[in-house]
Amino acid sequence: MQRVWVCTVIMVLLAGASVFGAWLVDSSCERLSDGINEAKSLYDEGEISAAVERMDALYDEWDMDLKIMSCLAGKDRLSGLNASIARVKPFMETENDELDAEILSVLYQLDLLRREEKPYYWNIL
Amino acid sequence: MLVILIRAVILYAFVIFAVRLMGKRQIGELQPSELVITILVSNIATLPIEDSSIPMIMGLLPITALVCLDVIMSGATLKFRKLRSIISGSPKIIIRDGVIDQQQMKVLRFSIDDLMESLHEYNIFDINEVQFAVVETTGKISVYQKQEFRPVTNGDAGVSGENADPPSIIINDGVLIEDALPTVNRGRGWVEHILKERGLSLDEVFLFTAEKNGNYTVIERSK
Numbered sequence: 001m002q003r004v005w006v007c008t009v010i011m012v013l014l015a016g017a018s019v020f021g022a023w024l025v026d027s028s029c030e031r032l033s034d035g036i037n038e039a040k041s042l043y044d045e046g047e048i049s050a051a052v053e054r055m056d057a058l059y060d061e062w063d064m065d066l067k068i069m070s071c072l073a074g075k076d077r078l079s080g081l082n083a084s085i086a087r088v089k090p091f092m093e094t095e096n097d098e099l100d101a102e103i104l105s106v107l108y109q110l111d112l113l114r115r116e117e118k119p120y121y122w123n124i125l
Numbered sequence: 126m127l128v129i130l131i132r133a134v135i136l137y138a139f140v141i142f143a144v145r146l147m148g149k150r151q152i153g154e155l156q157p158s159e160l161v162i163t164i165l166v167s168n169i170a171t172l173p174i175e176d177s178s179i180p181m182i183m184g185l186l187p188i189t190a191l192v193c194l195d196v197i198m199s200g201a202t203l204k205f206r207k208l209r210s211i212i213s214g215s216p217k218i219i220i221r222d223g224v225i226d227q228q229q230m231k232v233l234r235f236s237i238d239d240l241m242e243s244l245h246e247y248n249i250f251d252i253n254e255v256q257f258a259v260v261e262t263t264g265k266i267s268v269y270q271k272q273e274f275r276p277v278t279n280g281d282a283g284v285s286g287e288n289a290d291p292p293s294i295i296i297n298d299g300v301l302i303e304d305a306l307p308t309v310n311r312g313r314g315w316v317e318h319i320l321k322e323r324g325l326s327l328d329e330v331f332l333f334t335a336e337k338n339g340n341y342t343v344i345e346r347s348k
Contacts, residue, residue, distance in 0.1 A: 003148060004200030007193035014190055021182075075178040 220258035296333035
């Protein structure tokens with residue numbers, strides 16, 4: 001019966017770790033979305049150097065988050081997101097027309113990543 | 126490549142841990158639920174090894190969850206008989222007093238060849254010798270022979286004898302197994318005395334077995 005109790009405890013721990021993992025991905029994605037929106041606002045106000053600085057800080061944060069998220073989400077999705085994020089700063093620096101589209105793409109991918117970690121019926125079925 | 130190698134080593138260790146957690150019961154005869162778990166675990170474990178883009182946790186988590194669920198379920202089936210019959214089914218009698226229950230055979234989708242094959246394993250070639258045959262929940266057939274066809278035992282023949290434990294291994298390939306000494310009510314000194322008498326060192330002994338009554342067998346290591 002001791003084995004049954006050990007397994008029950010492990011199951012509870014797994015459930016806890018799964019919820020924590022989902023929260024971790026969610027909060028990382030939210031932080032990144034907020035950061036990108038912030039940088040975009042600065043860019044729209046004409047403060048390009050401040051926007052680029054914000055993106056630099058965001059890259060450092062993303063670097064940390066990426067390591068954690070690599071353990072929790074598929075690497076294919078993360079590498080796509082990583083490539084999109086990497087393009088934002090050079091686009092800001094060169095005032096590229098594709099900046100808006102790239103930012104939208106990043107925000108969409110972040111949103112998708114968040115939603116995929118949550119147990120919605122369409123996610124489970 | 127190194128990542129895949131490390132993943133394979135970790136998953137190997139993890140699957141062994143998972144099978145140990147399931148317990149010895151799983152290694153012998155599998156219940157339907159245990160068979161499902163075994164197939165699933167072996168399949169899931171290969172995914173993160175083959176595809177390095179899948180995080181390893183995606184393999185470890187479902188394996189742990191499945192094994193834990195199986196252990197919890199088997200614990201629950203011990204307490205609730207009804208649950209046990211739902212999950213594992215119940216044994217079915219297919220031969221009673223030498224008569225095959227054909228209806229039950231149909232339900233179980235057992236052919237006469239399957240039945241005869243199982244009887245042959247018990248050295249039974251005539252259905253009339255069978256008093257009782259049961260299909261266990263594992264799918265194995267257990268057979269109880271009629272009285273007149275059962276082999277004669279010592280008890281039937283009135284041969285009496287003392288019940289004794291089988292010999293214990295005391296030295297295995299030059300290594301003295303200290304834990305085995307109390308099982309034969311002896312100490313290390315007794316072993317050393319026997320080895321001294323025979324002019325052997327511990328390293329020269331391939332196998333040493335002993336019984337409680339003092340009988341022992343020593344096999345020297347071949348040179």
